[in-house]
Amino acid sequence: KAGVTQTPRYLIKTRGQQVTLSCSPISGHRSVSWYQQTPGQGLQFLFEYFSETQRNKGNFPGRFSGRQFSNSRSEMNVSTLELGDSALYLCASRPLTSGGRETQYFGPGTRLLVL
Amino acid sequence: DQQVKQNSPSLSVQEGRISILNCDYTNSMFDYFLWYKKYPAEGPTFLISISSIKDKNEDGRFTVFLNKSAKHLSLHIVPSQPGDSAVYFCAARWNSGNTPLVFGKGTRLSVIA
Numbered sequence: 001k002a003g004v005t006q007t008p009r010y011l012i013k014t015r016g017q018q019v020t021l022s023c024s025p026i027s028g029h030r031s032v033s034w035y036q037q038t039p040g041q042g043l044q045f046l047f048e049y050f051s052e053t054q055r056n057k058g059n060f061p062g063r064f065s066g067r068q069f070s071n072s073r074s075e076m077n078v079s080t081l082e083l084g085d086s087a088l089y090l091c092a093s094r095p096l097t098s099g100g101r102e103t104q105y106f107g108p109g110t111r112l113l114v115l
Numbered sequence: 116d117q118q119v120k121q122n123s124p125s126l127s128v129q130e131g132r133i134s135i136l137n138c139d140y141t142n143s144m145f146d147y148f149l150w151y152k153k154y155p156a157e158g159p160t161f162l163i164s165i166s167s168i169k170d171k172n173e174d175g176r177f178t179v180f181l182n183k184s185a186k187h188l189s190l191h192i193v194p195s196q197p198g199d200s201a202v203y204f205c206a207a208r209w210n211s212g213n214t215p216l217v218f219g220k221g222t223r224l225s226v227i228a
Contacts, residue, residue, distance in 0.1 A: 033216075040220065042219055042220035043206075048215055056213075056215045092158075103161045104149075106151075108158045109158050
């Protein structure tokens with residue numbers, strides 16, 4: 001089975017611009033989560049989508065948004081970029097069966113640099 | 116408010132010895148815990164998990180111990196190998212998977228040959 005894929009892998013933007021990142025989950029996985037990783041901050045949860053609906057949301061400003069398509073692929077968008085948005089953005093997928101005792105698998109991430 | 120804490124930012128261990136990575140949590144509702152390993156420029160890779168109904172889970176060289184009363188878990192790697200050098204993240208979840216994973220800030224393990 002192919003793993004979680006993310007595009008693009010690297011991105012350079014300037015302040016004020018917007019950016020869209022894409023994630024394709026593992027086949028059969030219906031839940032997609034997004035995380036931001038910055039140095040010294042670990043992985044901070046952005047949001048989770050399941051069946052095209054946002055089911056959980058982290059503590060990020062409204063400039064960060066996402067969506068999920070019927071094929072479970074997901075995109076996240078960051079508008080009005082700030083220097084502090086420079087980070088590694090990670091996407092993760094899981095089947096989301098009952099019980100929740102399941103592993104979440106991560107993609108390689110998109111490295112965003114805001115200048 | 117950091118619910119999952121990894122208080123050691125880094126750890127150095129000699130090859131062949133035991134590596135012990137620690138993680139503390141504050142939310143007593145957490146019922147499932149995972150460890151991930153991350154190399155630079157890659158996404159985190161799942162290592163091992165443990166449910167709150169257990170106190171130990173073993174997978175090859177990796178063993179995770181859970182002490183619920185102390186709200187503490189640890190990952191033991193025996194024997195440590197140079198390829199184990201990476202950042203290790205502890206993560207936790209509650210409410211039977213309906214809530215997102217909460218991660219610690221990671222511990223950088225260096226295994227010295």
